Amino acid sequence: MSIERAKAVLDGARRILVFTGAGVSAESGVPTFRGGGGSAVWRGMDATELSSARMVGSDLKLVWEWFEYRRGLLASCGPNPAHQTIAEWADRFSDMTLVTQNVDGLHDKAGSRDVLELHGNIWRGRCLACGALERLDDTPLPEVPPSCSTCGGKHRPDVVLFGEFLPEDVFKRATAAAERAEVCIVVGTSALVFPAAELPLVAARNGASIIEVNPEPSGIGGPLSIMIEGRAGDVLPRL
Numbered sequence: 001m002s003i004e005r006a007k008a009v010l011d012g013a014r015r016i017l018v019f020t021g022a023g024v025s026a027e028s029g030v031p032t033f034r035g036g037g038g039s040a041v042w043r044g045m046d047a048t049e050l051s052s053a054r055m056v057g058s059d060l061k062l063v064w065e066w067f068e069y070r071r072g073l074l075a076s077c078g079p080n081p082a083h084q085t086i087a088e089w090a091d092r093f094s095d096m097t098l099v100t101q102n103v104d105g106l107h108d109k110a111g112s113r114d115v116l117e118l119h120g121n122i123w124r125g126r127c128l129a130c131g132a133l134e135r136l137d138d139t140p141l142p143e144v145p146p147s148c149s150t151c152g153g154k155h156r157p158d159v160v161l162f163g164e165f166l167p168e169d170v171f172k173r174a175t176a177a178a179e180r181a182e183v184c185i186v187v188g189t190s191a192l193v194f195p196a197a198e199l200p201l202v203a204a205r206n207g208a209s210i211i212e213v214n215p216e217p218s219g220i221g222g223p224l225s226i227m228i229e230g231r232a233g234d235v236l237p238r239l
């Protein structure tokens, strides 16, 4: 029933915002934050401490070793039907923006272009000396921390760490997309991590219908138009 309603809403729409969280990658074998990925302990240390701005300052090598561990787990994960469906939607809608909180790069791998990555990408480094961004696709890396091929400085992971702000330009473009969207479809996010979780609220305030796909209702609450209870990989292809 809710799938049919959502299909009808989507069929009449041109301007779409797709907003994804860890749940869209769950069926690819990537643990969600609250499903264990966020409470991980590695070498006796808390994941939130290892993934912190403070740790980049105090032990960059350790941060990279932790990220290499995570990159190693992700290397064997591929996009699932949810990522693939979203990639195809770029042709279905004349104005579609994809905003993700994920750092796993799976939207990229499924063929989505111009993904607005609110929390960065684990497959990219950012030079601490000159700011250059560099794709670092190979894992294990030949050295950690990796060196910048522009200036020889040290890279840090190009990921938003605990204690850091979202990249301002990316968030601005995501907010603009939320303001003009006719439909905002929220997939696999607990919608608890602000300011990212603000986007569906912005869209709703500007008159968009909000469709949520999640096995459990999330924190969006009020402005929700259609809730589709189910797994992203099952539901999205049917939309």
Ligand code: NAD
Pocket (backbone or CB within 6 Å): 020, 021, 022, 023, 024, 025, 026, 027, 030, 031, 032, 033, 034, 035, 037, 038, 101, 102, 103, 104, 105, 119, 187, 188, 189, 190, 191, 192, 193, 213, 214, 215, 216, 218, 230, 231, 232, 233
């Ligand atoms: P979250 O872990 O807080 O919430 C995940 C949500 O996905 C839950 O609401 C859960 O019910 C739902 N879910 C689980 N399986 C699903 C499925 N098969 N289909 C659809 N939904 C499903 O994740 P979040 O809201 O993205 O916030 C956590 C933060 O952790 C984010 O900032 C993100 O950057 C980070 N994170 C990223 C990854 C990744 O890159 N894949 C993984 C874990 C955490």
Ligand code: ZN
Pocket (backbone or CB within 6 Å): 127, 128, 129, 130, 131, 132, 148, 149, 150, 151, 152, 153
């Ligand atoms: Zn550099």
